[in-house]
Amino acid sequence: MSTTSKPLRKLGFLTIGLFDEADPRRGHESTLEIIELGEQLGFDSAWLRHRHLQYGISSPVAVLAAASQRTSRIELGTAVIPLGWENPLRLAEDLATVDLLSGGRVNPGVSVGPPMHYDRVKQALYPDTAETEDFSFERVRRLLDFVRGERASDFSGMEGFEVFSDRVQPHSPGLGKRMWYGGGSLRSARWAGENGMNFLTSSVVKAEGNEEGGGEEAVVDFAEVQLSHVRAFRAAHADGGEARVSQGLVVIPTDGATSEQRAKYEAYVAKRLPRTVAPQGPARLLFAPDLVGTSAEIAERLHEHVAFREIDEVAFALPFTFDHADYVQILTDIATNLGPQLGWRPAV
Template sequence: MPKPSEPLRKLGFLTIGLFDPGDPRRGHESTLEVIQLGERLGFDSAWVRHRHLQYGISSPVAVLAAASQRTSRIELGTAVIPLGWENPLRLAEDLATVDLLSGGRLNPGLSVGPPMHYDRVRPALYPDTGDAEDFGYERMRRLLGFVRGEPATDFSGTEGFEVFSDRVQPHSPGLGRRLWYGGGSLRSARWAGEQGMNFLTSSVVKAEESEDFEEIQLSHVRAFRAAHPDGERARVSQGLVVIPTDSASPGQRAKYEAYVDKRTPRTASPQGPARMLFARDLVGTSEEIAERLYAHAAFREIDEVAFALPFTFEHDDYVQILTDLATRLGPALGWQPRG
């Protein structure tokens, strides 16, 4: 576990990729520029969110395909693709293709469950099969099998001049070990471990056995590793919202603090019928944030992070935050940038 004397091994960041509906290309270009900056700063990984029918990245795999051609080293992840919007076989083809194009740098993060606002989007998304769709773990098992090379059909061979495979093509052999599950409950943590996946734990968890965020997140990390074949070596990445202010201007600091103040009330107690509990955003100098992280029960048991960038900031704000993460906070946690 990372104590002040033990270094953070991997430092990543997560961006939502918002854009102006009047100029969507500019927003997507900004996301790609942020990923390129992350590589120059030595980050280990860059992750993108999804936003369907919103003004954010709706096709993270396509965006990462573009990013793979503008970078050469940084790992590229999704956090997360909600599988309810996807056909597992088709997604397996896309993931393998981008992984090969990137040179084996893709880290797909995934989750299960019905699409958000399903009753409203079902007529467009699944007009004929909406009542029959399975949005549970079986959908994920199909994807895992396809990515890992299990048969997708009982037919293979030559038909005329065309050659057919019984497995998803292309196949990227290492991709199956780089699939992540984004989970916020004990059940999902255990399930991800049983499937041999990696585990993404974010700033949102279900308040099932406690109302203490750190205690809950720690229980998820331990449950995942207890169920995983690799045990304590199983990979976990933590995704808190972290905003260092070391090189921020007075105006930026004021904006960041106002953003955190607005979001803090929701962290006081579980929210909604699902009892979702949110972590507090961390804002301050890198020294202050490092101290708070070392006191965080779950952080002390992981050695990888993908800190989430705030949703609504400007490009210049992300440049400042990423620069401070890489040059101030990362080193304060014992991390060293990759060359």
């Protein structure tokens, strides 16, 4: 069996934080309990997805603020906050505040583009500016500037009895180096590198740059496409090969699963498998197959994955629709079986 070029250095997980509309508190509490468990198991990081007008976490920064007070070591990230829904200056204030409360453990991941279903939500979101909002990389650049301490106002000093700053307050000095861009294309990978960000690459990429043959029968390999993005990012980054990249595939180890859980997991993966066969939709999105099986089986498949061999950080994505007990089993197996087989050692 082939091996990775270097041991896995950082192991994290990603959750969507689903909840029942009739009892949303229970779902959020479950997410916080999972993060606490992650710290106990030695995971290096826990990441939250972001969902608007759905039954998942709509305010990950608020949830991370709560998690920061129930943990002491594990890093806390977002993967990702879609900036089309955000005011960069206000978000910079929230991120710096939570980063300070956490002791410098926040890793904000962001992306750009128009909000999902923009035509249906734009009047509620931007009733006066819907047609002029800028959803380009410039929105990320504004956030980076504010987080890194660039001026946000042309005034500072005293006004009456109040003191004003010309930059976002509070300022968290280390946060600027912990900003991540979640991208699935060569363009976004290069932009993240050129702007000194870290790079999140997930189980979805745009099928580009790696086709054998042509036309409808062209073969596109997910791992090779993802590898091209990782290399493009590092080639554009000042840190070169040391620039941070985290990979976010879906892995479901079954070492400690019951027979009922294994059947559920295999059915979940089988249902999602057809979308991985070929690029999907006008954007030609390519999905990675979910990895289900024993930790030894998953480790072997990861060692064969050319993009995985290029990185030493992961944030494995938890399946969206499972139960709390399933997540406990999956995380426990990842930390106690899969992680060590990838060369990882639990944090203490």
